[in-house]
Amino acid sequence: MTREAAEWSAEESDRRFAQGPPHDELTELAATLDGLLDRLAASLRHERLFSAELSHELRTPLARILARSELMLARERSPSEYREALEAVNASALQMTRTVEALVSEARLQADAPRGSCDLREVLATVVVASKETARQHGCSIDLGTTAHPVRVGASADLVERIIQPVVDNACSYGSSSVRIRLDERPASRVLIRISDDGSGIGDDERERIFDPGYRGGASGANGVGAGLGLALARRLATSAGATIEAPRAASGGLVVIDLPTT
Numbered sequence: 280m281t282r283e284a285a286e287w288s289a290e291e292s293d294r295r296f297a298q299g300p301p302h303d304e305l306t307e308l309a310a311t312l313d314g315l316l317d318r319l320a321a322s323l324r325h326e327r328l329f330s331a332e333l334s335h336e337l338r339t340p341l342a343r344i345l346a347r348s349e350l351m352l353a354r355e356r357s358p359s360e361y362r363e364a365l366e367a368v369n370a371s372a373l374q375m376t377r378t379v380e381a382l383v384s385e386a387r388l389q390a391d392a393p394r395g396s397c398d399l400r401e402v403l404a405t406v407v408v409a410s411k412e413t414a415r416q417h418g419c420s421i422d423l424g425t426t427a428h429p430v431r432v433g434a435s436a437d438l439v440e441r442i443i444q445p446v447v448d449n450a451c452s453y454g455s456s457s458v459r460i461r462l463d464e465r466p467a468s469r470v471l472i473r474i475s476d477d478g479s480g481i482g483d484d485e486r487e488r489i490f491d492p493g494y495r496g497g498a499s500g501a502n503g504v505g506a507g508l509g510l511a512l513a514r515r516l517a518t519s520a521g522a523t524i525e526a527p528r529a530a531s532g533g534l535v536v537i538d539l540p541t542t
Contacts, residue, residue: 292319419454453479522540
């Protein structure tokens with residue numbers, strides 16, 4: 280066992296002693312160590328997934344900051360143009376800050392920390408502003424319809440934003456010209472967010488696969504968008520917040536429904 284362990288490299292997180300059911304002190308020790316290695320491997324997978332998700336979520340606002348700053352530095356601009364650019368850079372920097380805070384919130388939820396609450400209408404307004412550049416790039420408009428009264432959900436604003444944002448960005452990327460966001464309050468303290476687009480839609484064989492890490496939908500072949508992590512992160516965060524996220528059939532276009540608990 281000592282020689283085996285000494286031969287394993289740091290990359291061989293799947294190696295185990297595998298001595299079978301314990302029947303003496305040494306096999307009991309081997310089983311205990313195998314259990315420890317299982318937990319360490321799970322932690323390592325979580326850290327790698329966290330790093331991939333973080334880099335994916337920060338890539339878009341970083342790209343916006345670089346693009347806008349390079350454009351402004353290409354030649355002299357008017358004061359109003361500089362101000363507009365700084366506002367765009369500030370908005371992207373704020374989005375990055377909220378992304379990090381959301382991922383930290385998700386980690387705290389796993390440790391049974393208080394979930395917090397927020398007004399869903401305010402979060403949706405923030406999401407629409409953050410998605411304006413993506414919508415502009417793909418020639419889409421975003422139509423937001425909310426309620427006349429506050430709708431409080433049982434999760435922090437940062438966490439709810441990171442659940443909704445990838446879905447709206449995806450809809451803008453795959454929609455032809457428009458994206459619709461609608462609220463549907465339900466009994467039993469739930470609220471549905473329906474995010475639809477007028478694109479080619481989601482195939483029946485992809486309704487679950489689009490939420491797998493690294494999977495990119497069939498329509499991505501045409502426009503090359505996405506790294507296949509946004510929706511996977513959205514579903515994981517939704518689970519942490521006691522919510523669900525699904526892609527049901529739609530009469531036309533794409534549809535994703537987020538089911539959140541209200542307070």
